[in-house]
Amino acid sequence: MKTLKCHVGMGEKVEADALVAKDNFSARYDLDRIKGVFSRPDHALAGESYHGKVLVFDTAKGGVASAWMLHEMKERGLFPAAILFNRANTILAQGAALANLSMCDRFDDGDVTDLIRTGDRLIVDPSVGEVTILRSG
Amino acid sequence: MKLNDEEQAMLAGDLGPARQWAMDHQIKVGRLFDAEDLVPVSQAHMMGDPEAVGIGGAEFLENLAAQGAVVEIPTITDPRGVDLNHYSPIGQTEEMATLERRIIAALGRMGVMMTDTCINYQTIMPPIRGEHVAFGDTGVVIYANSACGARSNFEGGPSALAAGLTGRTPRYGLHLDENRRATRRFVVSEQPRGLTDWGVLGAVAGKTAGSYWEVPVIEGLEVMPTSDEMKHLGAAMASYGSTPLFHLVGITPEAPTIAACGGGRLTPEKLTNEMMGAMRSRFGGKGDKLDVVVFAAPQLSLVEMRRLAELSAGASFSVPVLICTAPQVYPDAIRMGFVEKIETAGGKVLVGTCFYNGFAREIGEANGWTRLLSNSAKIVNILGGYGYQPALASMEDCIAAAIKGEVA
Numbered sequence: 001m002k003t004l005k006c007h008v009g010m011g012e013k014v015e016a017d018a019l020v021a022k023d024n025f026s027a028r029y030d031l032d033r034i035k036g037v038f039s040r041p042d043h044a045l046a047g048e049s050y051h052g053k054v055l056v057f058d059t060a061k062g063g064v065a066s067a068w069m070l071h072e073m074k075e076r077g078l079f080p081a082a083i084l085f086n087r088a089n090t091i092l093a094q095g096a097a098l099a100n101l102s103m104c105d106r107f108d109d110g111d112v113t114d115l116i117r118t119g120d121r122l123i124v125d126p127s128v129g130e131v132t133i134l135r136s137g
Numbered sequence: 138m139k140l141n142d143e144e145q146a147m148l149a150g151d152l153g154p155a156r157q158w159a160m161d162h163q164i165k166v167g168r169l170f171d172a173e174d175l176v177p178v179s180q181a182h183m184m185g186d187p188e189a190v191g192i193g194g195a196e197f198l199e200n201l202a203a204q205g206a207v208v209e210i211p212t213i214t215d216p217r218g219v220d221l222n223h224y225s226p227i228g229q230t231e232e233m234a235t236l237e238r239r240i241i242a243a244l245g246r247m248g249v250m251m252t253d254t255c256i257n258y259q260t261i262m263p264p265i266r267g268e269h270v271a272f273g274d275t276g277v278v279i280y281a282n283s284a285c286g287a288r289s290n291f292e293g294g295p296s297a298l299a300a301g302l303t304g305r306t307p308r309y310g311l312h313l314d315e316n317r318r319a320t321r322r323f324v325v326s327e328q329p330r331g332l333t334d335w336g337v338l339g340a341v342a343g344k345t346a347g348s349y350w351e352v353p354v355i356e357g358l359e360v361m362p363t364s365d366e367m368k369h370l371g372a373a374m375a376s377y378g379s380t381p382l383f384h385l386v387g388i389t390p391e392a393p394t395i396a397a398c399g400g401g402r403l404t405p406e407k408l409t410n411e412m413m414g415a416m417r418s419r420f421g422g423k424g425d426k427l428d429v430v431v432f433a434a435p436q437l438s439l440v441e442m443r444r445l446a447e448l449s450a451g452a453s454f455s456v457p458v459l460i461c462t463a464p465q466v467y468p469d470a471i472r473m474g475f476v477e478k479i480e481t482a483g484g485k486v487l488v489g490t491c492f493y494n495g496f497a498r499e500i501g502e503a504n505g506w507t508r509l510l511s512n513s514a515k516i517v518n519i520l521g522g523y524g525y526q527p528a529l530a531s532m533e534d535c536i537a538a539a540i541k542g543e544v545a
Binding site (some may be wrong): 007009024026028029030031042059061063064065067068069071074075087088089090091093094095098103105 | 162519
């Protein structure tokens with residue numbers, strides 16, 4: 001078990017498996033939100049389901065749509081458990097605030113896409129700025 | 138965060154539940170970005186297209202309206218997803234139109250002005266240098282910050298609406314001087330000619346900078362961009378890089394010199410011909426079959442409508458050609474005969490929408506469209522994730538291709 005410190009984030013404490021990519025993220029550019037999968041052919045996670053996962057990316061990309069879309073995904077019932085970034089952008093933070101989705105960024109120990117691997121079991125606790133790796137994937 | 142008495146009252150719910158939600162939302166976001174306080178803003182511009190908002194978002198807006206929410210400052214809207222005068226012919230459904238109508242009704246009750254445009258800096262009220270605003274379309278924000286010298290973060294729909302309701306926004310990011318200094322110094326190796334070239338330059342700069350927190354400064358330009366060229370430069374940079382601000386040395390207001398924008402200490406990085414060529418050619422080539430041509434993202438100005446009308450005059454398109462313009466531009470384009478020329482050739486002008494935020498996946502499936510051509514570097518970037526194989530060409534080449542039915 002290992003605990004990573006990060007900036008205090010937003011949303012509830014959650015436990016779920018990690019899905020990691022050294023890539024950036026936009027709900028509009030990258031997802032098929034009806035099927036609940038990454039749909040952009042050149043995205044590192046193309047074809048993967050995001051439902052119930054802790055998504056781990058470098059940063060956010062693209063436009064403003066994700067601010068509504070995280071809420072829309074939650075209402076639809078296909079949504080990630082949390083999103084972790086090296087650095088969030090304003091839109092993803094605003095979207096997480098509206099959707100009450102857990103989000104953290106700025107990790108003390110370096111690149112979060114190296115610190116966490118796909119399949120790791122995580123506890124994300126935004127209120128104190130901690131992500132615990134319960135076991136490796 | 139430091140809150141004054143009025144802000145405390147909003148948070149406590151003394152000014153109604155809608156302002157309480159808005160203030161709570163702004164504090165959540167502000168805390169994540171270490172905002173010390175809120176800054177008054179003069180205008181808000183919000184994105185609320187039905188594809189992004191969804192049924193849950195429409196209910197959220199209807200609840201706010203039912204609680205008596207009314208905006209405090211002029212609040213305008215980004216393009217809609219459905220042109221309510223022309224949706225079934227392009228494959229949009231009654232359900233999509235109904236959702237659109239619900240959102241329009243809810244926003245109207247809150248006093249939001251349904252301008253439905255992403256070129257408000259050309260058509261409604263361009264902001265002044267140093268003016269704090271809460272704008273909600275990346276193309277609008279990057280133009281306002283870079284060309285006008287105004288101050289805005291990317292404010293998504295909920296945050297722009299919150300700013301409309303409270304008349305302020307958390308003071309972080311581009312509201313602060315220190316985040317407006319250049320962090321990457323790019324040197325052009327070719328001079329852009331025409332809208333698409335400026336878009337390609339923006340795409341390469343944005344892709345290379347690659348983060349909301351980078352501010353590119355570009356030097357070596359010997360040509361002065363028009364407002365439409367700046368629009369394509371900015372929209373593409375924001376799309377490829379999530380970039381909210383750039384400087385052009387000797388052109389944009391915060392960069393009279395490389396030193397003035399903080400770029401003097403940075404190592405120059407060349408944007409090579411190879412990088413520009415790779416950006417152009419990754420989107421398909423000559424002789425490829427074509428399903429549809431789209432001019433949008435951003436909406437076309439009157440000057441672009443005029444050029445398109447010139448190119449369309451007397452022509453006959455063999456594939457569908459869709460053009461998205463602003464409701465403020467459309468009446469002039471009708472009056473001056475531009476729309477007639479375009480539509481006689483077989484094109485269709487859509488009003489107050491933008492192609493990519495109007496259920497593009499469903500439209501593509503309904504019409505069997507995959508091979509799409511556009512002169513917008515932004516739209517070809519977005520539509521790759523929506524099941525299209527988009528290609529990029531100048532407006533002139535797009536029209537030639539539309540006549541021929543293949544990439545010319």
